[in-house]
Amino acid sequence: MRMKSFAIVAALALSTAIAGCSSIGMQMFTNDYGAVSDAGYQLPRIPIEKVPMKYHRQEVNYDSSERPGTIIVDTQNKFLYFIEGDGRAIRYGIGVGREGFEWHGTAHIALKREWPTWTPPSQMIHRQPELAKFAGGMEPGLKNPLGARAMYLFNKGGDSGYRLHGSPEWNSIGKAMSSGCIRLMNQDIIDLYDRASVGAKVIVL
Template sequence: MMGRRQFLFGATGMAVAVAGCTTTPRAAFVAVPRPALPDAALMYAAIADEQFPVPAARIDLIDPKYYRQVVKDPTGEKPGTIVVDTPRRFLYLVQEDGHAIRYGVGIGRDGFAWGGRARIQYKRKWPKWTPPSEMIDRQPELEKYRHGMSPGLDNPLGARALYIFEDGKDTLYRLHGNMDARSIGRAVSSGCVRLLFQDVIDLYERVPDGTSILVLQTDAGGQNA
């Protein structure tokens, strides 16, 4: 586990554009007492009462260190802050008692294109996804989604998306759901920060609009990832 450290951040824009489709009410930050989380089989079980029923996650394909769990907070950030440790593929939600909920994440190539402090401007359940023109140029088969791909299990944003803005401007950087368990803990393909559907649903319920987020793009030695 890393201690409190200073990090250097990248500051370039991303090449992934997405669009939301529903509004969500503002919620309060939810602190979780220890021990807080059920075992992995319960955490990652199927969710039947969603707009699109979510199948159980294939956690047998994931290193157990990436399962959602409560750990000692390594970030030193204020409670309620989200911290994405890009090199280690972890996302932390800082709690009140010196601990944090840690989620395993997958990082797309574009996930290394932005870092720093920002806010979750808003959140969406089962969002629409709109590929940017540059992506359509590279993959003409995406032309049919130029005006947006309908929500669903196969939508690249999955069950939830959290939209990150810096100084009031859209970074085009998202935290979002992902069906492919094999991508957790890895940097693959395009995209932003991906969580299993069960994890992004859990995170979505714990944080309000306006939540502070810190994205780290360097390792413990200060080297760029």
């Protein structure tokens, strides 16, 4: 009987500890990767169970002197942070530029587009001639490399050529395989797009 009582007390203590952590620790959004109907497009469910949990969207403790609304991209660890303030941030898993295409610096969001057209740069067409058919732009859609949303990054020199964008290739998250842009799962870029404002500061580490 004494052991049973101890087990009950231990269970209650554990549940209290978990509840305490959830109020000051992280909130997971793992259930937010289901099928989505958006602007006439039917985004399929992401098999999120196949994506390492650290790359699932979640609220985390994150100390930063940057103002709320700032975006910080940690290319080494493949995370993007949207600063909320008070030591908190929403963290997203990302895919980054492969070797030779990495970049870092400070920019700002100049434009935001839902279901954008993708136009491959001339340098990319030179490397991949089969993309020449999209020189005039690839129509929006489920196979478009920019996915459901794109945010265009400008710096002091104007258009940096880099984007924060969605991707139909959910299995590229956590990897370095893009041409320099920062890619997120489509359900995540929709969430980030709704949080981020034109003019927001973007820091790429």
